[in-house]
Amino acid sequence: MTTPQAILDATNLWQDDDTATKYALAERATAPYAGTMIQNTKLAQFIEAGNKAHVLDLACGTGVVTAALYDAVPKSRWDDVKVLCGDGSESMLKFLKGRAEREGWVGVRTEVVDRRSLTLTLPPSTYTHLFINFAIFALPPTTLTSCLALVRPGGAIAISSWAYLPWYPFVQRAVARMPSPPSMPSFEELRRVMHGGRDWHSPGFVEKEMQDAGVQDVRVVTSKVRVDCGSPAQFCDTIVCLPFFSLLFLTSLMVRWGF
Numbered sequence: 151m152t153t154p155q156a157i158l159d160a161t162n163l164w165q166d167d168d169t170a171t172k173y174a175l176a177e178r179a180t181a182p183y184a185g186t187m188i189q190n191t192k193l194a195q196f197i198e199a200g201n202k203a204h205v206l207d208l209a210c211g212t213g214v215v216t217a218a219l220y221d222a223v224p225k226s227r228w229d230d231v232k233v234l235c236g237d238g239s240e241s242m243l244k245f246l247k248g249r250a251e252r253e254g255w256v257g258v259r260t261e262v263v264d265r266r267s268l269t270l271t272l273p274p275s276t277y278t279h280l281f282i283n284f285a286i287f288a289l290p291p292t293t294l295t296s297c298l299a300l301v302r303p304g305g306a307i308a309i310s311s312w313a314y315l316p317w318y319p320f321v322q323r324a325v326a327r328m329p330s331p332p333s334m335p336s337f338e339e340l341r342r343v344m345h346g347g348r349d350w351h352s353p354g355f356v357e358k359e360m361q362d363a364g365v366q367d368v369r370v371v372t373s374k375v376r377v378d379c380g381s382p383a384q385f386c387d388t389i390v391c392l393p394f395f396s397l398l399f400l401t402s403l404m405v406r407w408g409f
Contacts, residue, residue, distance in 0.1 A: 177217075178378060178379055179377050179379055180214050180283060181214050181218065182373075183283065183310045183375075184214045184215045184218040184283050184310075185221070186371065187215065187218075187308035187310060188215070188218045188219055188222045188281075190371060191279055191306040191308050192306075193205075193222065193223070193279050193306075194222040194223050194224075196278065196279075197223055197231065198224075201230070201278070202232070203230060203231050203279060204234075204276060204277050204278050204279075204302075205219065205231065205232065205233040205234070205277060205279045205281070206236065206272070206277040207219075207235045208263065208282045209238075209265070209282055210235040210236060210237045210242070211237060211242050211246075211285075212246055212249065213235060213245075214283060215283045216235055216246070216255065216258060217253075219231070219233065220253065228255070228256065228257065229256070231257045233258045233259070234259050234261060234272075235258060235259070236262075236263030237262070237263060238262065238264065238265060240262060243260040247260050265289050265290060266290055268296040268297070268300065269299050274300060275299070275300070275302050276300060276301075277301050277302065278302055278306070279305060279306045279308070280301050280305070281307075282297075283310050284310050286309045286310075287311060287344065291348075294362075294363035294365070295364065297363070298363055298364050307365055309356070311345075311351065311356065312351060313353070313372055314351070315341060317385075318337050322334055353372055357370050
């Protein structure tokens with residue numbers, strides 16, 4: 151069963167500088183979808199039309215969405231972009247701040263954000279674009295409603311979630327080869343825990359959640375890309391740092407199956 155020390159170790163993992171470095175490697179898997187969100191919100195066109203973008207990159211991690219944003223916007227227009235990168239992990243923000251300085255992203259500001267009180271800590275009706283990349287299922291159920299209050303009228307909100315977990319068969323086989331393997335949850339059990347009992351893998355569910363929060367002109371895009379996640383050792387190092395292995399997921403999994 152889970153011990154208090156195991157839960158403490160999981161908590162400390164998210165604040166460790168080394169975790170941020172490993173997390174950045176996971177961008178191999180998440181970067182293509184960050185680019186899809188930037189493209190579908192037409193952020194680059196918004197700026198090229200003479201507008202100034204005020205962006206919130208929520209649960210930003212090491213900045214994969216922010217990197218995709220700056221890749222999409224001509225460098226001559228970078229002064230027209232302001233990005234607030236918010237996360238609950240100081241180590242992630244420290245990594246991202248250094249990255250922004252190295253890349254010349256002058257419009258980037260980082261801030262520790264409490265996911266439970268977004269509307270209390272962030273200004274309302276401020277952002278032209280708001281992004282949440284593979285973290286919506288680790289955030290409170292009221293998050294989308296809070297996000298709508300933070301975005302200006304006519305602004306854009308984009309989120310991403312996993313329709314499928316392609317790594318599950320590999321983990322399942324690896325566990326089965328252990329000398330005394332623990333009980334392995336089924337694919338559906340694992341996904342239910344990971345998504346907090348909600349159907350974030352379902353396009354219909356995602357669309358309804360957005361609409362129920364008050365978002366208008368909702369469009370759901372399902373895409374499939376092939377990515378190189380490195381060697382098996384690199385994959386094992388990075389998978390526990392991906393957004394779907396949040397503290398909530400780790401502790402729930404340990405409690406449910408006695409890891």
